[in-house]
Amino acid sequence: MSTPTTPATAGFAEEWEEWHRGKDARLAAEHGFLAITGLHWLAAEPRSFPGVPGAWSTGPDGVTVTLDEGTELVVGGTAVRGRHTFGVIPERGGVDAVWGDIVIEVAKRGGHDVVRPRDPGHPLRVAFEGTPAYAPDPRWVVTGRYLPFPEPRPTTVGASVEGLKHVYDAPGRIAFRLDGRELSLTAFNGHTPGSLTVLFTDATSGVTTYAANRDLRVDAPGPDGTVVLDFNRATNLPCAYTDFATCPLPPAENRLPVAVEAGEKIPHERRA
Known part of the structure; x- marks a missing residue:
């Protein structure tokens, strides 16, 4: 099914290569999908998760985190401490909470609230070759x-x-x-x-x-x-x-x- 190379097909290939490099670059961005280190499902009982500060839960008022003393997250450009409620997150929606170099994605998928930390140093991202x-x-x-x-x-x-x-x-x-x-x-x-x-x-x-x-x-x-x-x-x-x-x-x-x-x-x- 190969096609002889002509100026037209060469241009077609160059456009495709540029598009594909851009797609891979977004995938491997600092806090892209390859940086995700875990997928944590939230419940009514507060729980702690690896690589994420605080205890997380969900209920009628949405997702809540209770942080240890001296720990803070940045949500929407504002530092939060102690107990913070993210509110009810719509399906396929999400909110990012920043903790140092880590971005914590708080999202709803398939009707369930989840937390996904994104670490730029995650080996999957670091080793990505396209x-x-x-x-x-x-x-x-x-x-x-x-x-x-x-x-x-x-x-x-x-x-x-x-x-x-x-x-x-x-x-x-x-x-x-x-x-x-x-x-x-x-x-x-x-x-x-x-x-x-x-x-x-x-x-x-x-x-x-x-x-x-x-x-x-x-x-x-x-x-x-x-x-x-x-x-x-x-x-x-x-x-x-x-x-x-x-x-x-x-x-x-x-x-x-x-x-x-x-x-x-x-x-x-x-x-x-």
């Missing part, structure tokens, strides 16, 4: 059509953490043709207005690409519903690198029966 990937190939840039549902469909999917569930509103699906086959993928709302994101697996999953999921971001559809799926930019979610992520799994219908030999491969960290 994510392996297929060579970019214009063959894997596919034009599709966005087909909105009459109403967004609440869609429950599993998670990389056993027993956890995520619920997303699916606004529609994307139909496209690949390797002579008519295929479609259920889409979720993207990170910017009008954009979409697709979680999927395919025949490479668990062989050359991460078994659980891959993520593809799609720009907002054109006026006629046209969308572009660039499978060269299919990425791993954080759970491909660390067990301290709560990533969603794809909807069952998003298991493609073809081998999409494009995008990111299984991280070195998982192969080891």
Whole structure:
């Protein structure tokens, strides 16, 4: 499936390389996902956790921490001491508390409050050498059509953490043709207005690409519903690198029966 190198394909590859370096840089940022040292689930009874000061709990008023005398956190630019209540955190929301070089993420995932410390010195981050990937190939840039549902469909999917569930509103699906086959993928709302994101697996999953999921971001559809799926930019979610992520799994219908030999491969960290 290799494509002869031409000025056009060379430019395509250069753009992809720049994009991929940026993606890996965000992943390995000082307090990015590779810096997470633990995933701690909160309960009504206060508990202490490794690498995190104080005793943490959750209840009707939200997440609370009680700090030892002489210990302080910085929350929203303000130093807090003693007992501090973060309030009720919305689903998929979060608040950062700074403790020296450590950033403590206080978040809600799958209806549960969690604490995740992020340490820039975490070995997973320090040793990171980048994510392996297929060579970019214009063959894997596919034009599709966005087909909105009459109403967004609440869609429950599993998670990389056993027993956890995520619920997303699916606004529609994307139909496209690949390797002579008519295929479609259920889409979720993207990170910017009008954009979409697709979680999927395919025949490479668990062989050359991460078994659980891959993520593809799609720009907002054109006026006629046209969308572009660039499978060269299919990425791993954080759970491909660390067990301290709560990533969603794809909807069952998003298991493609073809081998999409494009995008990111299984991280070195998982192969080891």
